[in-house]
Amino acid sequence: MYKDLYDQGCGYIPAERFSEQTDFALGLTPFYASSTAGLTYVLAANNDNGFEGTWSVNSFPHTEGNEILQVFMPGIIMVPGTPEAQLASWLFLKYLVTPEAALQWTASSGYFNPVPSTVDLLTEETFPNADLFPYFQQGNALMNNADIRLYNGPNVPSYNAIRGFVSEAIANVTSNGMAVEDAAAQLQQQADDALAGM
Numbered sequence: 001m002y003k004d005l006y007d008q009g010c011g012y013i014p015a016e017r018f019s020e021q022t023d024f025a026l027g028l029t030p031f032y033a034s035s036t037a038g039l040t041y042v043l044a045a046n047n048d049n050g051f052e053g054t055w056s057v058n059s060f061p062h063t064e065g066n067e068i069l070q071v072f073m074p075g076i077i078m079v080p081g082t083p084e085a086q087l088a089s090w091l092f093l094k095y096l097v098t099p100e101a102a103l104q105w106t107a108s109s110g111y112f113n114p115v116p117s118t119v120d121l122l123t124e125e126t127f128p129n130a131d132l133f134p135y136f137q138q139g140n141a142l143m144n145n146a147d148i149r150l151y152n153g154p155n156v157p158s159y160n161a162i163r164g165f166v167s168e169a170i171a172n173v174t175s176n177g178m179a180v181e182d183a184a185a186q187l188q189q190q191a192d193d194a195l196a197g198m
Contacts, residue, residue: 006174013175025049033060035072036139037110043132057138059148069142071112071152110136112143119144158194165190 005011014020018041020032025045034042039057046055059067076096078089095101102115107127119140127133142148153159169187172178178186 002170003173003180011174013171021045022049024055025051027051027053031058035110036112036136039132039135039139040110040129043129043135055135057135057142059142065147066149067145067147068149068151071143071150112140156195158191158197161194162191165194 002011006013014023020029021038021041022045023029024032024042026049036057042055045051059069062068076093078086078093080086081089096105097115099115099117099121102118103121103126106112106118107122110132122133122137122140124130124133127136143150153163165187169183172183172186173180
């Protein structure tokens, strides 16, 4: 799919990291993929570049009954330490998952969090950036739509490295001109090696 889009002039590799935000604000691209944490930067790029259109948060195009979203949340772990350090970590983690602390974290970062009652506390008044709030709520509505299937990546240490390999594979089949089969074989080997090294 990526190769076909690229070969037909319907997709491109941005000139630099995150430049697709500016491209979107300038009307050079009709859409681009982002997480809710990226919405702050989309809004800033739109404001910086005089964007006057309307935009919304949506899922990828899909066939009927096959709408899907990836749910991704940063992991929080406690590492071994002295009994005092571990107790302090546990007390902080216990505080972090209270609705009030989770609200502050979500509203400040744009990330969703695992405290369901936070949804009821998120309002335009409690969200620090009122301009961003409607877009965050659009993402929230998608996440809570029972007709949309949610999935998350596997809980393995190599997950982030493999995400990088996927980006590399997309670049290989587009701007680097690699055959799809060769890129897929390379990606599979990289993923297998990363998983074996856990």
